[in-house]
Amino acid sequence: MKNSKAYFRGCLLGGAIGDAYGYPVEFLKLGEIREEYGMNGITELVCNEESKKALFSDDTQLTTFTVDGLLWADSRAKNKGIYAYTSCIFYAYQKWLYTQTGSFADEKYKFLLEGEVLNWEDLFARRGPGTTSLVTLANCINGKYGTIKNRINNSKGSGAVMRAAPVGLYFYNDSKTAFKIGCESGAITHGNPSGYLPAGCLAFIIAEIIQGKELEQCVLDVFTELREYENYEETYEALKQAVTLAKSSKDGIGSSELREAELADLHSLGSGWTGEEALSMAVYCALKHPNDLKKALWLAVNNDGNSDTIGAICGNILGAYLGSLEIPFSWIEKVELSDLMVHGADKMLEAVT
Ligand SMILES: [Mg+2]
Structure with a gap:
């Protein structure tokens, strides 16, 4: 069992680091990355000149709000007997919307301003927020949001899977529920099954990792669960x-040919702008280097695709698998808001153990 601080922290820190590692090259092709950083590509976290920190993007910002929603749901469940995980996550995403636009979808949501998470000023920075999430959340009035039954749109962007890892931490001892809540949290903004099912898969994989299973087994186990859902085929194949x-x-x-061969394999999986591709590319990198976070994240960000998101998901997976003690300390020091990641991870652990 890995239900301890090191693995919960590892999951959130790993995600933030993978995101920050890939964020400067998010929109660059591999050739362009090599032009800018040399033949070895980007090999380190790049720090912002002003803050001297490596900045992460909307992936980690939203992940932080997933944590916030789960913790709120947890306290309501314990104090009032109300079990409303998805709706609490929805309201937490409204807080995220507020950080990005200065307003909620509905005046009625103003009570959310009291939330502790909004005290972290750095979360208000705009780091390439996904349009689907911004636009969809801005239209969710009267507490209504997308569900698997009532799909809000047909988006299968990677915006749902990239924020789902905390669901796996929270439901670590029940991977089936992790899958379900992961999907529901994704469907808040992404209505296509290849948008929300990968979110369920990631939550499931994280839960099984915390249960102490081998990484490959965690991925193989998810196929059985995935088949229980409608329109699973695209995610399954990826x-x-x-x-x-x-x-x-x-x-x-x-070694250099090996690296090129791995890059070619990764390239054949797509570019990671859709949910199923982002998940499958991140899983490929993690399975290829399950005991070497540096190599896995290098591969995850040095490619033609959605570098920050593939890096974030791969970092969530391997961070949970290897634990925070296996993350280079220099990375933890460099990434912004690492204390918020640790704080969120510890709170989650406290809630579930
Ligand atoms: Mg991003």
């Missing part, structure tokens, strides 16, 4: 391809 490619052996080639 993830299956990641597992197959990660297993393919590349014996007998030198």
Whole structure:
């Protein structure tokens, strides 16, 4: 069992670090990354000149609000017997909307201003917030939001999966529920199954990691759960391809050829702008280097695709798997708001143990 501080912190810190690592090159192709950073690509967290910190993007900001929603739901469940995880996550995302636009979708949501999380001023920075999440949340009035039954749109962007890891931490001893709440939290803004199902998959994988399972087993187990949901095929195929490619052996080639071969495999999985691709690419990187966070994250961000999101998801997975003690301390020092990640992780652990 990995239900201890090191693994909960590892999950959130790893995600923030992967996100910050990829954020400067989010929209660059591999060739452009190499032009700017040299043939080895980007190999370190890049610090902002003013704050001297490596800045993360909307992925980690939203993940922080997922934590906030779960903690609120937890206290309501314990104090009032009200179990409303998805609606609390929805209201937490309204707080995120407020940080990005200065307003809520509905005047009635102004009570949310009292939330503790809004005291972290740095969360108000705009770091490429996803349009789907911004626009969809801005239209959710009267407490109404997207669900799996009543889909709010047909978006399958990566914006749902990138914020789902905390659901796996919270429901670590019940991976089936982690999957379900992961999907529901995704469906708040993303109505296409390939948008919300990967969010369920990520929550499930994180839960199983915390249960102490081997990484590959956690991924293999998710296939069974995924098949219980309608329209699972696209996510299923993407993830299956990641597992197959990660297993393919590349014996007998030198390290630089090996790196190119891994990059080619990753490239064949897509570009990570959709939910199922972002998940499968992150899973490929994690399975390829399950005991080496540096190598896995290098691969996750140095590619043509959605570097910050693939980095964030891969960092969530391996951070939970390896624990915070395996994350280079220099990275924890460099990434912004690492104290908020630790605070959120510890609060979550306190709530569930
Ligand atoms: Mg981002």
